[in-house]
Amino acid sequence: MTTTTANLALSRPLVQRSPRHTAAIYIKEAKYEFLKNLRLRMYTVSVLSFPIMFYVLYGLVLYSKQSLAGAPVPAYMIATMGTFGVMGASLFGTAAGLASDRGLGWLQVKRASPMPPFAYFAAKIITSMIFSAIIVLAMFALGYAFGGVRMPLGQFALLVGTLVAGSLPFSAMGLALGYFTGPNSAPATINLMYLPMSFCSGLWVPIMFLPKFVQQIAVVMPPYHLAQLALGIVGAGRHEPSAAHWEMLAAFTMICLGVARIGFQRDKGKLYG
């Protein structure tokens, strides 16, 4: 029997990964996470099509000639339906995959490999942001073509940038949910939080048309704050200071990451799959 290199192997110098190699891993992890979701019909249909379809129906077909809070409906709805789309892309992009990978053993294979652990989470967050950008840009393109939406380039960049950055709090929420739901219960649990939160935050029915008590609930809803930031950019905000909205979203993100961390620690040393 030849047992040559294995004996040398013990004394082999340790291999340190170069920053360039680490970056290559992060990029490839994100690339395949994106491809994986793009080919998942359940993901693209529910996450991409629904918000865009709603935007077309309400923003461009039914109420396109009207104004809301000083902004034309097609622009107003990029802010609200955009928030709705970003939230869905981020929650489903993180929670559903994580719950399934955790529950059915795939995450263990990844963890046993030399993958840098954070690359897995970064890939999910980056993918969610890319899908968020696709949704917002699609709405904008449709609004531009069929709803007469026009704005200066700076404003446009700010709107898209704000909505895409808004993916972060919901990705964090998705990671927390992914750690505390099973592979089968994750999608239902996501919907159970996503849909009522969207409604209460004024993403479907504009906030001023909602009953008073729902408006009071709204101020503790993270999507409300993201939507208000976006509405502020299109000139339809409620004149609340935008710093307060950012603070709420940042606090919410930290809490969710904290919960996700508890789940991450709990999973260490626990058997699943």
Next chain:
Amino acid sequence: MIATLEQPRNMKIANPELAVANLEHVNMNYGSVRALRGVDFQVRAGEVVALLGPNGAGKTTAVKLLLGLLQPNAGRARVFGGDPTNPENRMRTGAMLQVGRVPETLRVREHIDLFSTYYPNPMALAEVLAAAGLEKLSERKFGDLSGGQRQRVLFALAICGDPDLVFLDEPTVGLDVEARRMLWDEIRRMVDRGKTVLLTTHYLQEADELADRVAVINKGEIIAQGTPAEIKAKTAGKRIRCITSLNLTALRQIPGVTEVREDREAVEIHAVEAEPIVRELLARDAGLSGLEVSSAGLEEAFLELTRDTTNEVTGSN
């Protein structure tokens, strides 16, 4: 060429006990279930070791401890003399685990590409595909593969980084005879290239074919270790337990007795065949009581192991 081959051989003589993976006095519990009890176990450089046991014996737990996926309640798990969770150690380790669901929308080639990136010196894609018998399936999405083909992809992911140490948890489950043979050949080729392999199996035949050493595990304990030949020899024989006034020395002298030891008030005698020994015992000690005859230690475990394979071990009953 000869010189480079000779040198490592000398090293092997110098360090015959070179352990690349070991479990030291490991206890592992899941709640009240004791998955592993006082397990001591080593894999030495260049060996193929088979962890053989029935379902639920603790094989997968042992592998997960060595991969750093689980932390033992007592004792410790080491690979390459260090912590299994060290990134440096993980870069030299490959693992094939039992998985419920693998991302189905990625192609075989893409899965291998991603895992290859994790390692410092991965094998070429074509080499990995050939080793796992996946040449014709590289463009196929994982979700479109059969069970056996999926197993082969998981095997490919374990070896694509060209690791020094490979863990294979039940690698041939769900494979047909031909695919199983192919995988065995591939494992042998890896060992020829100096790799170390730990595989778990519940087929004695598989352990026999592949392993330099076999550890038999049952109910969380390692009940026997040795070469496949030694293990098979141990499965033969009977255990006789009785309370007798005969002393141990006298018992050891009875022909056919292989081992005698005291067990509380009784003695336990191991022998190849029970009947002649029992006849002799009764003739010498009229007051003998509490006589029990059972199969020797391994049989209970092997009864489960060998249920679905044909081999010579069960023939000794």
